[in-house]
Amino acid sequence: MWALGLGTAASRTTNPLLLALLVGVAGYVVAARRTEAPWARSYGAFVKLALAVLGIRLAFAVVLGSPIPGTHTLVTLPELPLPDWAQGIRVGGRVTAEGLVFALYDGLKLASLLICVGAANALANPARLLKSLPGALYEAGVAVVVALTFAPNLIADVQRLRAARRLRGRPDRGPRGLLQVGLPVLEGALERSVALAAAMDARGYGRSAEVPPGVRRTTAALTLGGLVGVCAGTYGLLTAEGGSYGLPVLLAGLAAALGGLGLGGRRSLRTRYRPDTWGVRAWLVAASGAAVAALLALYASSGAYAYAALHPGVVPLTAPALPLWPAAAILLGLLPAFVAPAPAPPLSPAPAVQDPGKEPS
Numbered sequence: 001m002w003a004l005g006l007g008t009a010a011s012r013t014t015n016p017l018l019l020a021l022l023v024g025v026a027g028y029v030v031a032a033r034r035t036e037a038p039w040a041r042s043y044g045a046f047v048k049l050a051l052a053v054l055g056i057r058l059a060f061a062v063v064l065g066s067p068i069p070g071t072h073t074l075v076t077l078p079e080l081p082l083p084d085w086a087q088g089i090r091v092g093g094r095v096t097a098e099g100l101v102f103a104l105y106d107g108l109k110l111a112s113l114l115i116c117v118g119a120a121n122a123l124a125n126p127a128r129l130l131k132s133l134p135g136a137l138y139e140a141g142v143a144v145v146v147a148l149t150f151a152p153n154l155i156a157d158v159q160r161l162r163a164a165r166r167l168r169g170r171p172d173r174g175p176r177g178l179l180q181v182g183l184p185v186l187e188g189a190l191e192r193s194v195a196l197a198a199a200m201d202a203r204g205y206g207r208s209a210e211v212p213p214g215v216r217r218t219t220a221a222l223t224l225g226g227l228v229g230v231c232a233g234t235y236g237l238l239t240a241e242g243g244s245y246g247l248p249v250l251l252a253g254l255a256a257a258l259g260g261l262g263l264g265g266r267r268s269l270r271t272r273y274r275p276d277t278w279g280v281r282a283w284l285v286a287a288s289g290a291a292v293a294a295l296l297a298l299y300a301s302s303g304a305y306a307y308a309a310l311h312p313g314v315v316p317l318t319a320p321a322l323p324l325w326p327a328a329a330i331l332l333g334l335l336p337a338f339v340a341p342a343p344a345p346p347l348s349p350a351p352a353v354q355d356p357g358k359e360p361s
Protein backbone atom coordinates (compact mmCIF):
# COMPACT_ATOMS: atom_id res chain seq x y z
CA MET A 1 0.00 0.00 0.00
CA TRP A 2 2.89 2.35 0.70
CA ALA A 3 4.46 1.66 -2.68
CA LEU A 4 1.13 1.96 -4.50
CA GLY A 5 0.63 5.36 -2.86
CA LEU A 6 4.01 6.55 -4.10
CA GLY A 7 3.25 5.16 -7.57
CA THR A 8 -0.08 6.98 -7.67
CA ALA A 9 1.68 10.20 -6.70
CA ALA A 10 4.24 9.64 -9.48
CA SER A 11 1.44 9.25 -12.01
CA ARG A 12 0.08 12.70 -11.04
CA THR A 13 3.11 14.71 -12.10
CA THR A 14 5.74 15.06 -14.79
CA ASN A 15 7.89 17.48 -12.80
CA PRO A 16 11.37 15.88 -12.85
CA LEU A 17 12.28 17.37 -9.47
CA LEU A 18 9.26 15.81 -7.76
CA LEU A 19 9.82 12.49 -9.56
CA ALA A 20 13.47 12.48 -8.47
CA LEU A 21 12.33 13.18 -4.91
CA LEU A 22 9.90 10.23 -5.08
CA VAL A 23 12.66 7.96 -6.35
CA GLY A 24 14.96 9.17 -3.57
CA VAL A 25 12.31 8.52 -0.91
CA ALA A 26 11.70 4.99 -2.22
CA GLY A 27 15.43 4.28 -2.42
CA TYR A 28 16.09 5.53 1.11
CA VAL A 29 13.33 3.38 2.60
CA VAL A 30 14.61 0.32 0.71
CA ALA A 31 18.18 0.97 1.90
CA ALA A 32 17.01 1.42 5.50
CA ARG A 33 14.63 -1.54 5.76
CA ARG A 34 15.80 -4.09 3.19
CA THR A 35 16.69 -7.54 4.52
CA GLU A 36 19.12 -10.17 3.23
CA ALA A 37 16.29 -12.26 1.73
CA PRO A 38 16.55 -13.34 -1.95
CA TRP A 39 13.64 -11.13 -3.05
CA ALA A 40 15.28 -8.07 -1.46
CA ARG A 41 17.87 -8.07 -4.25
CA SER A 42 15.22 -7.34 -6.89
CA TYR A 43 15.36 -3.57 -6.38
CA GLY A 44 18.49 -3.18 -8.49
CA ALA A 45 16.83 -5.06 -11.36
CA PHE A 46 13.85 -2.68 -11.26
CA VAL A 47 16.17 0.34 -11.29
CA LYS A 48 17.95 -1.05 -14.35
CA LEU A 49 14.60 -1.72 -16.01
CA ALA A 50 13.51 1.87 -15.28
CA LEU A 51 16.70 3.23 -16.84
CA ALA A 52 16.17 1.01 -19.88
CA VAL A 53 12.58 2.29 -20.26
CA LEU A 54 13.81 5.87 -20.03
CA GLY A 55 16.46 5.22 -22.68
CA ILE A 56 13.95 3.55 -25.00
CA ARG A 57 11.55 6.50 -24.62
CA LEU A 58 14.30 8.95 -25.55
CA ALA A 59 15.35 6.77 -28.49
CA PHE A 60 11.78 6.72 -29.80
CA ALA A 61 11.64 10.50 -29.54
CA VAL A 62 14.84 10.79 -31.58
CA VAL A 63 13.99 8.22 -34.26
CA LEU A 64 10.20 8.63 -34.56
CA GLY A 65 9.93 12.29 -33.67
CA SER A 66 7.78 14.01 -31.06
CA PRO A 67 4.34 15.64 -31.26
CA ILE A 68 5.70 18.67 -29.41
CA PRO A 69 6.73 21.50 -31.76
CA GLY A 70 10.07 23.07 -31.07
CA THR A 71 12.40 25.75 -32.37
CA HIS A 72 15.71 24.60 -30.85
CA THR A 73 17.00 22.03 -33.37
CA LEU A 74 19.70 19.75 -31.97
CA VAL A 75 20.30 17.52 -34.99
CA THR A 76 18.61 16.70 -38.29
CA LEU A 77 18.52 13.02 -39.18
CA PRO A 78 17.88 11.61 -42.66
CA GLU A 79 14.11 11.25 -43.00
CA LEU A 80 12.60 8.07 -44.44
CA PRO A 81 9.80 8.77 -46.96
CA LEU A 82 6.54 7.04 -46.01
CA PRO A 83 3.39 6.36 -48.07
CA ASP A 84 0.28 8.52 -47.90
CA TRP A 85 -1.60 6.16 -45.55
CA ALA A 86 1.13 6.71 -42.89
CA GLN A 87 0.49 10.44 -42.55
CA GLY A 88 1.35 11.74 -39.10
CA ILE A 89 4.21 9.24 -38.67
CA ARG A 90 7.78 10.04 -39.55
CA VAL A 91 11.10 8.25 -39.22
CA GLY A 92 14.07 10.57 -38.81
CA GLY A 93 13.94 14.26 -39.43
CA ARG A 94 14.45 17.17 -37.08
CA VAL A 95 15.23 16.46 -33.40
CA THR A 96 14.39 19.40 -31.14
CA ALA A 97 15.30 20.12 -27.55
CA GLU A 98 11.63 20.62 -26.67
CA GLY A 99 10.71 17.15 -27.98
CA LEU A 100 13.57 15.51 -26.08
CA VAL A 101 12.66 17.26 -22.83
CA PHE A 102 9.02 16.22 -23.23
CA ALA A 103 10.11 12.60 -23.80
CA LEU A 104 12.41 12.83 -20.77
CA TYR A 105 9.58 14.01 -18.51
CA ASP A 106 7.25 11.30 -19.85
CA GLY A 107 9.86 8.56 -19.46
CA LEU A 108 10.74 9.70 -15.94
CA LYS A 109 7.13 9.23 -14.86
CA LEU A 110 7.05 5.61 -16.04
CA ALA A 111 10.53 4.96 -14.61
CA SER A 112 9.40 6.28 -11.22
CA LEU A 113 6.38 3.96 -11.29
CA LEU A 114 8.65 0.99 -11.95
CA ILE A 115 11.00 1.96 -9.13
CA CYS A 116 8.07 2.25 -6.69
CA VAL A 117 6.93 -1.24 -7.71
CA GLY A 118 10.50 -2.45 -7.25
CA ALA A 119 10.54 -1.03 -3.72
CA ALA A 120 7.44 -3.09 -2.90
CA ASN A 121 9.08 -6.23 -4.31
CA ALA A 122 12.26 -5.62 -2.31
CA LEU A 123 10.56 -4.93 1.02
CA ALA A 124 7.46 -7.16 1.13
CA ASN A 125 7.82 -10.82 2.09
CA PRO A 126 5.89 -12.71 -0.64
CA ALA A 127 5.30 -15.77 1.55
CA ARG A 128 3.75 -13.69 4.35
CA LEU A 129 1.74 -11.69 1.83
CA LEU A 130 0.30 -14.80 0.18
CA LYS A 131 -0.36 -16.43 3.55
CA SER A 132 -2.64 -13.50 4.37
CA LEU A 133 -4.81 -13.99 1.28
CA PRO A 134 -8.52 -14.62 1.93
CA GLY A 135 -9.87 -18.15 1.79
CA ALA A 136 -11.39 -17.69 -1.67
CA LEU A 137 -7.89 -17.20 -3.14
CA TYR A 138 -6.36 -20.10 -1.22
CA GLU A 139 -5.55 -22.27 -4.26
CA ALA A 140 -4.04 -19.38 -6.23
CA GLY A 141 -1.97 -18.37 -3.21
CA VAL A 142 -0.61 -21.89 -2.78
CA ALA A 143 0.35 -22.06 -6.47
CA VAL A 144 2.24 -18.75 -6.26
CA VAL A 145 3.96 -19.79 -3.02
CA VAL A 146 5.10 -23.02 -4.65
CA ALA A 147 6.44 -21.10 -7.65
CA LEU A 148 8.25 -18.58 -5.44
CA THR A 149 9.74 -21.43 -3.39
CA PHE A 150 10.88 -23.49 -6.36
CA ALA A 151 12.49 -20.66 -8.33
CA PRO A 152 15.31 -19.98 -5.78
CA ASN A 153 15.86 -23.74 -5.45
CA LEU A 154 16.30 -24.08 -9.21
CA ILE A 155 18.80 -21.21 -9.28
CA ALA A 156 20.72 -22.74 -6.35
CA ASP A 157 20.79 -26.14 -8.10
CA VAL A 158 22.15 -24.60 -11.29
CA GLN A 159 24.89 -22.74 -9.41
CA ARG A 160 25.81 -25.87 -7.40
CA LEU A 161 26.01 -28.12 -10.48
CA ARG A 162 28.02 -25.58 -12.47
CA ALA A 163 30.50 -25.22 -9.61
CA ALA A 164 30.81 -29.02 -9.36
CA ARG A 165 31.49 -29.31 -13.11
CA ARG A 166 34.14 -26.59 -12.95
CA LEU A 167 35.89 -28.42 -10.10
CA ARG A 168 35.94 -31.58 -12.21
CA GLY A 169 37.37 -29.71 -15.20
CA ARG A 170 34.24 -30.10 -17.31
CA PRO A 171 32.62 -27.32 -19.36
CA ASP A 172 29.71 -25.53 -17.71
CA ARG A 173 28.89 -23.11 -20.55
CA GLY A 174 27.62 -23.50 -24.06
CA PRO A 175 24.93 -25.87 -25.37
CA ARG A 176 26.68 -29.00 -24.10
CA GLY A 177 27.25 -27.64 -20.62
CA LEU A 178 23.71 -26.30 -20.45
CA LEU A 179 22.29 -29.69 -21.45
CA GLN A 180 24.34 -31.61 -18.89
CA VAL A 181 23.45 -29.12 -16.14
CA GLY A 182 19.78 -28.79 -17.12
CA LEU A 183 18.89 -32.48 -16.95
CA PRO A 184 19.90 -32.96 -13.26
CA VAL A 185 18.16 -29.69 -12.39
CA LEU A 186 14.91 -30.84 -14.03
CA GLU A 187 15.21 -34.24 -12.35
CA GLY A 188 15.58 -32.59 -8.93
CA ALA A 189 12.62 -30.30 -9.62
CA LEU A 190 10.47 -33.30 -10.58
CA GLU A 191 11.41 -35.13 -7.38
CA ARG A 192 10.53 -32.08 -5.30
CA SER A 193 7.21 -31.72 -7.15
CA VAL A 194 6.24 -35.31 -6.40
CA ALA A 195 7.22 -34.94 -2.74
CA LEU A 196 5.26 -31.69 -2.47
CA ALA A 197 2.17 -33.23 -4.09
CA ALA A 198 2.27 -36.12 -1.60
CA ALA A 199 2.65 -33.70 1.32
CA MET A 200 -0.24 -31.52 0.11
CA ASP A 201 -2.49 -34.57 -0.38
CA ALA A 202 -1.68 -35.78 3.14
CA ARG A 203 -2.67 -32.38 4.55
CA GLY A 204 -6.06 -32.34 2.81
CA TYR A 205 -5.30 -29.77 0.12
CA GLY A 206 -8.20 -29.14 -2.24
CA ARG A 207 -11.04 -30.21 0.05
CA SER A 208 -13.96 -27.79 0.10
CA ALA A 209 -17.23 -27.38 1.94
CA GLU A 210 -20.71 -27.63 0.44
CA VAL A 211 -22.01 -24.18 -0.57
CA PRO A 212 -25.56 -23.49 -1.90
CA PRO A 213 -25.76 -22.60 -5.63
CA GLY A 214 -27.21 -19.15 -4.86
CA VAL A 215 -24.22 -18.27 -2.72
CA ARG A 216 -21.85 -19.42 -5.47
CA ARG A 217 -23.58 -17.27 -8.10
CA THR A 218 -23.64 -14.26 -5.78
CA THR A 219 -19.95 -14.76 -5.02
CA ALA A 220 -19.04 -14.88 -8.72
CA ALA A 221 -21.12 -11.78 -9.52
CA LEU A 222 -19.69 -9.74 -6.65
CA THR A 223 -16.10 -10.77 -7.34
CA LEU A 224 -16.26 -10.17 -11.09
CA GLY A 225 -18.13 -6.87 -10.75
CA GLY A 226 -15.80 -5.74 -7.99
CA LEU A 227 -12.69 -6.46 -10.04
CA VAL A 228 -14.12 -4.56 -13.01
CA GLY A 229 -14.89 -1.64 -10.69
CA VAL A 230 -11.36 -1.73 -9.25
CA CYS A 231 -9.85 -1.66 -12.75
CA ALA A 232 -12.08 1.22 -13.85
CA GLY A 233 -11.48 3.18 -10.63
CA THR A 234 -7.72 2.66 -10.80
CA TYR A 235 -7.68 3.88 -14.38
CA GLY A 236 -9.66 6.94 -13.31
CA LEU A 237 -7.21 7.70 -10.50
CA LEU A 238 -4.17 7.33 -12.75
CA THR A 239 -5.52 9.66 -15.44
CA ALA A 240 -6.28 13.31 -15.08
CA GLU A 241 -9.60 12.98 -16.95
CA GLY A 242 -11.04 10.42 -14.53
CA GLY A 243 -10.35 12.25 -11.29
CA SER A 244 -14.05 12.86 -10.63
CA TYR A 245 -15.28 9.28 -10.90
CA GLY A 246 -12.11 7.29 -10.11
CA LEU A 247 -12.30 7.23 -6.31
CA PRO A 248 -16.05 6.42 -5.95
CA VAL A 249 -15.84 3.62 -8.54
CA LEU A 250 -12.70 2.24 -6.89
CA LEU A 251 -14.32 2.21 -3.44
CA ALA A 252 -17.49 0.56 -4.77
CA GLY A 253 -15.42 -2.05 -6.61
CA LEU A 254 -13.35 -2.78 -3.52
CA ALA A 255 -16.49 -3.21 -1.39
CA ALA A 256 -18.04 -5.61 -3.94
CA ALA A 257 -14.81 -7.59 -4.35
CA LEU A 258 -14.31 -7.91 -0.59
CA GLY A 259 -17.90 -9.10 -0.22
CA GLY A 260 -17.37 -11.71 -2.92
CA LEU A 261 -14.11 -12.89 -1.36
CA GLY A 262 -15.79 -13.14 2.03
CA LEU A 263 -18.59 -15.30 0.66
CA GLY A 264 -16.15 -17.38 -1.38
CA GLY A 265 -14.07 -18.14 1.68
CA ARG A 266 -16.90 -20.26 3.09
CA ARG A 267 -16.00 -23.17 0.84
CA SER A 268 -12.40 -23.32 2.05
CA LEU A 269 -11.89 -25.52 5.11
CA ARG A 270 -8.59 -24.37 6.47
CA THR A 271 -7.01 -22.68 9.45
CA ARG A 272 -4.29 -20.06 9.47
CA TYR A 273 -1.13 -20.82 11.44
CA ARG A 274 0.26 -17.77 13.24
CA PRO A 275 -1.66 -15.09 11.31
CA ASP A 276 0.07 -11.73 10.83
CA THR A 277 -1.42 -9.00 12.98
CA TRP A 278 -2.18 -5.54 11.56
CA GLY A 279 -0.76 -3.22 14.20
CA VAL A 280 0.05 0.45 14.63
CA ARG A 281 3.22 0.23 12.55
CA ALA A 282 1.33 -1.28 9.64
CA TRP A 283 -1.26 1.50 9.81
CA LEU A 284 1.47 4.16 9.81
CA VAL A 285 3.32 2.61 6.86
CA ALA A 286 0.13 2.24 4.78
CA ALA A 287 -1.14 5.70 5.76
CA SER A 288 2.11 7.39 4.75
CA GLY A 289 1.80 6.16 1.17
CA ALA A 290 -1.91 6.97 1.03
CA ALA A 291 -1.23 10.46 2.38
CA VAL A 292 1.36 11.17 -0.33
CA ALA A 293 -1.09 10.13 -3.07
CA ALA A 294 -4.03 12.02 -1.56
CA LEU A 295 -2.11 15.25 -0.95
CA LEU A 296 -0.72 15.35 -4.49
CA ALA A 297 -4.18 14.64 -5.92
CA LEU A 298 -5.65 17.48 -3.85
CA TYR A 299 -2.88 19.84 -4.90
CA ALA A 300 -3.37 18.93 -8.57
CA SER A 301 -7.07 19.82 -8.37
CA SER A 302 -6.54 23.14 -6.60
CA GLY A 303 -6.13 25.29 -9.72
CA ALA A 304 -4.25 26.09 -12.88
CA TYR A 305 -1.13 27.23 -11.01
CA ALA A 306 -0.87 23.90 -9.23
CA TYR A 307 -1.35 22.00 -12.49
CA ALA A 308 1.43 24.03 -14.11
CA ALA A 309 3.72 23.29 -11.16
CA LEU A 310 3.09 19.54 -11.42
CA HIS A 311 3.30 19.52 -15.24
CA PRO A 312 5.97 22.01 -16.32
CA GLY A 313 5.72 23.09 -19.92
CA VAL A 314 8.38 22.60 -22.55
CA VAL A 315 7.21 25.26 -25.04
CA PRO A 316 8.82 27.64 -24.35
CA LEU A 317 11.67 25.67 -22.85
CA THR A 318 12.05 26.66 -19.17
CA ALA A 319 13.64 25.09 -16.12
CA PRO A 320 11.15 23.29 -13.81
CA ALA A 321 10.55 24.70 -10.33
CA LEU A 322 10.15 22.69 -7.13
CA PRO A 323 6.72 23.34 -5.53
CA LEU A 324 7.09 23.28 -1.75
CA TRP A 325 3.78 21.72 -0.70
CA PRO A 326 4.02 18.67 -3.00
CA ALA A 327 7.67 18.21 -1.98
CA ALA A 328 6.71 18.26 1.70
CA ALA A 329 3.92 15.76 1.00
CA ILE A 330 6.35 13.39 -0.73
CA LEU A 331 8.67 13.52 2.28
CA LEU A 332 5.88 11.87 4.30
CA GLY A 333 6.80 8.70 2.41
CA LEU A 334 10.00 8.50 4.50
CA LEU A 335 7.96 7.43 7.55
CA PRO A 336 8.45 3.63 7.00
CA ALA A 337 12.21 4.11 7.32
CA PHE A 338 11.66 5.04 10.97
CA VAL A 339 8.54 3.14 12.10
CA ALA A 340 8.82 -0.18 10.21
CA PRO A 341 10.68 -3.01 11.97
CA ALA A 342 14.41 -2.90 11.41
CA PRO A 343 15.89 -5.84 9.47
CA ALA A 344 17.53 -8.53 11.54
CA PRO A 345 21.36 -8.49 11.40
CA PRO A 346 22.95 -11.32 9.40
CA LEU A 347 24.03 -14.33 11.41
CA SER A 348 27.76 -14.38 12.08
CA PRO A 349 29.63 -17.71 12.03
CA ALA A 350 30.34 -19.29 15.38
CA PRO A 351 33.89 -18.70 16.66
CA ALA A 352 36.26 -21.61 16.52
CA VAL A 353 36.80 -23.39 19.86
CA GLN A 354 40.44 -23.63 20.88
CA ASP A 355 41.61 -26.98 22.23
CA PRO A 356 42.93 -26.30 25.76
CA GLY A 357 45.66 -28.91 25.28
CA LYS A 358 47.16 -27.10 22.31
CA GLU A 359 49.17 -23.97 22.02
CA PRO A 360 47.38 -21.15 20.17
CA SER A 361 48.53 -20.92 16.55
